[in-house]
Amino acid sequence: MSLGKGVMSLDEDSLLIPASYSRIIARELNLQERELEPLLRGTGLPINILLPGDEAYITAQQQMRVLDNAQHILGSPEIGLRLGRQLQPSSHGPLGYLVLSSPDVITALESFADFLPLRLPLASVQVDLDEHYLTCILEIRVSAKPNVLRIMQECFALMIQAVVESVLGRELTEASIELQHARPSHSDCYGDYLHSAVHFSQTVNRVQMPAVLARKANASGHxxxxxxxxxxxxxxxxxxxxxxxxxxxxxxxxxxxxxxxxxxxxxxxxxxxxxxxxxxxxxxxxxxxxxxxxxxxxxxxxxxxxxxxxxxxxxxxxxxxxxxxxxxxxxxxxxxxxxxxxxxxxxxxxxxx
Missing domain, CATH: 1.10.10.60 (Homeodomain-like)
Known part of the structure; x- marks a missing residue:
């Protein structure tokens, strides 16, 4: 059932997500062991799921509740930007190694798009290349509260930026970032996280960059x-x-x-x-x-x-x-x-x- 622009509903109990992403959220909030319980409130999950070494998976609904709880704990809408900044390629396990191993930008993005649903089935990414632009479009596959959708959209933009920058070896400044949510109260902070122009209230969630970047070789050389x-x-x-x-x-x-x-x-x-x-x-x-x-x-x-x-x-x-x-x-x-x-x-x- 369609739930709006770019949002597709699935059986959310069947979408399983590694608990490692909730650990990233807890880490970004600088929580200590005794402070973990509020992050899991309403999920029915035990605290030990956040401890290193636990390879458990949680449902999409549980993950979205964790995101909602995180915003309340932080007391600021900026959580999506802060969390997105932590989602470097290395945070995605084997997917991160695949991205870092890619010979050029488009291969890295295609690898990311192919394997992202295996790690974060809440969403999928489509990568397109024509003679002018290399484009990444986000499709959110679950229903969610507006603040959680905004968090997911912010994380998408920052993950794409991180993938491209890990290959280029420099900041991605020449892209155009289009996000569906309206300009938020913390929009002045976006420039601290995203290195390209951001446009709000768009019809799709999209990161578009010049096509010439597609074949830029991996700057690491290794x-x-x-x-x-x-x-x-x-x-x-x-x-x-x-x-x-x-x-x-x-x-x-x-x-x-x-x-x-x-x-x-x-x-x-x-x-x-x-x-x-x-x-x-x-x-x-x-x-x-x-x-x-x-x-x-x-x-x-x-x-x-x-x-x-x-x-x-x-x-x-x-x-x-x-x-x-x-x-x-x-x-x-x-x-x-x-x-x-x-x-x-x-x-x-x-x-x-």
């Missing part, structure tokens, strides 16, 4: 290494139990769920809804530390790259989040007592443990 990193991380994730996880397991899972080097200890603590001090104390009680976990993971990923690819040392360093290969070589020598090149030469034919 797109293939992101794809391999995804495979490595997924295999390591499979080795971590999904229930009764220790704090060490939760930290390891969080690090594996993001491209290497994209999150810090403070980010991990926020995702676990605790302070850095509390995180450090809990890890110490398990005989571990954030640095120990991070270093061990990077060393594991490093040897997998060196054994399973012919990427240059520079490309391996970039895929692991190092700013330069010299820093990676120094770390690798500390881990294994030899350089990456020596390791690759000596261990290439040995099976992975």
């Amino acid at each position: 797109s293939d290494s992101y794809s391999l990193s995804q495979d490595h991380c997924c295999r390591l994730l499979e080795q971590i139990p999904v229930s009764a996880m220790s704090t060490t397991d939760q930290v390891r899972r969080l690090l594996l769920s993001h491209p290497a080097g994209s999150i810090t200890e403070a980010d991990v603590a926020r995702e676990m809804f605790v302070s850095k001090r509390t995180l450090a104390r809990r890890l110490a009680e398990e005989g571990s530390s954030y640095r120990t976990i991070s270093e061990k993971l990077l060393s594991e990923l490093a040897v997998r790259h060196l054994r399973e690819s012919n990427f240059s040392i520079d490309a391996v360093a970039a895929s692991l989040g190092y700013c330069d290969a010299a820093a990676f070589r120094k770390a690798f020598r500390r881990w294994y007592g030899q350089t990456p090149s020596q390791y690759r030469r000596d261990k290439l034919l040995m099976p992975i443990s």
